[in-house]
Amino acid sequence: MTSKARISAIGTYVPEKRLTNNDLAKMVDTSDEWIIQRTGIKERRIAGEEEFASTLAIKAIENLAANSNQSLHDVDFIIVATTTADYGFPSVAAQIQSHFKIEQTGAIDLSAACAGFTYGLHLANSMITSGMHKKILVVATETLSKVTDYTDRTTCILFGDGAGAFLVEYDEENPSFLASHMGTNGEGGIHIYRTALSEKMNGEPLNNSGKMVQNGREVYKWATRTIPASMDTLLKKANMKKEQLDWFVPHSANLRMIESICDKSGVPIENALTSMVPYGNTSSSSIPLAIQIGLDEQKIKNGDHLLLYGFGGGLTHLGLIIKWNLV
Structure with missing residues (x-):
């Protein structure tokens, strides 16, 4: 639709x-x-x-x-x-x-x-x-x-x-959303979690401190394997080539992770907008913060095509290709 x-x-x-x-x-x-x-x-x-x-x-x-x-x-x-x-x-x-x-x-x-x-x-x-x-x-x-x-x-x-x-x-005449792609690997949820009521996951006991617990190595492996392939699927859904993208805006988890995703997807790291250098990993907030930085630095312009990709705890991910136009 x-x-x-x-x-x-x-x-x-x-x-x-x-x-x-x-x-x-x-x-x-x-x-x-x-x-x-x-x-x-x-x-x-x-x-x-x-x-x-x-x-x-x-x-x-x-x-x-x-x-x-x-x-x-x-x-x-x-x-x-x-x-x-x-x-x-x-x-x-x-x-x-x-x-x-x-x-x-x-x-x-x-x-x-x-x-x-x-x-x-x-x-x-x-x-x-x-x-x-x-x-x-x-x-x-x-x-x-x-x-x-x-x-x-x-x-x-x-x-x-x-x-x-x-x-x-x-706005039927000038929509922003061109394509989406998502996925979930619930079995990997144990690699990054924070407990609430349950003290077990997949039958395994959890750290019940109420603080975040993360197996960074496993999350890194999952993201750098999953996101590049999903970006290819997303581009196909939009009938676009990566060269038509103006900016890649991934969740700002870790700069080394983003570098690996860019390398595997073929998107130049220079075209990635992130927010982790000044703000760290801000979870769901990292993508809008990165876009704001891109606007403040006068990188993003009306008419640009952006590929946004969120990924993390769940393990779950969802990517969007949007056309930026605030007019």
Whole structure:
């Protein structure tokens, strides 16, 4: 089905507090050189004690409204991608509805880890193209610092906090969405998780600390094997060649991982937009933050074709090819 939805506005927010590699070297056995060599990350932003996923999301939406002069009163659905919601319930989406006093809207949180933002965009496109909705806020917001184990040097060097928001609305004449592709490998979920009620997965006991646990080697192997092949499938669905892409915007997990994905897919690393160098791995928020950086650096222009690819915990992944046009 041909898309009838267009991305019409973007907003982002990161907390003020910075956590540098040198700061981490005072906490665990690591160094600035060691972290940069293995991840490419230089620093990350950390939410304050009174900042939560809803706080960051609201600030990103305020940024969207200020930059675009877009009204929010007629938003008829709110989708929030997060793994670090303020509460089990109510949802962050419901908190957003309350803050902005949007009278008639649906509101849901979705859990797709680092693929959450592309899942949210995919759902928004589907809901608008079907005719069920006209204007949807898609938000990614994460406060990963609150669930990071700062005694584990293999994971604490990675994660930061941030939020991004897109407005997606009905536009039959100039749609943004060209193709999508997704997949899931639930058996691999044990390689990156955070416990809640269950203490076992696939029959195996879990670390029940409530902090994130990651087998980075296995996640790396899965991503660098799965994403390049999936990008080929996505391009075929769009009837495009990789040379027609202007920008590749993957989840900013780790710069070395992105380099491997680019090498295997044949997409030049120079065409990859990432956010991990200044912000670390911000899970679902990393793609909108990377796009904002691309806009700020005047790289992304109206009419450009972007391949967005979210992947992570689940293990799950979803890629989109979009045409960027905020006019």
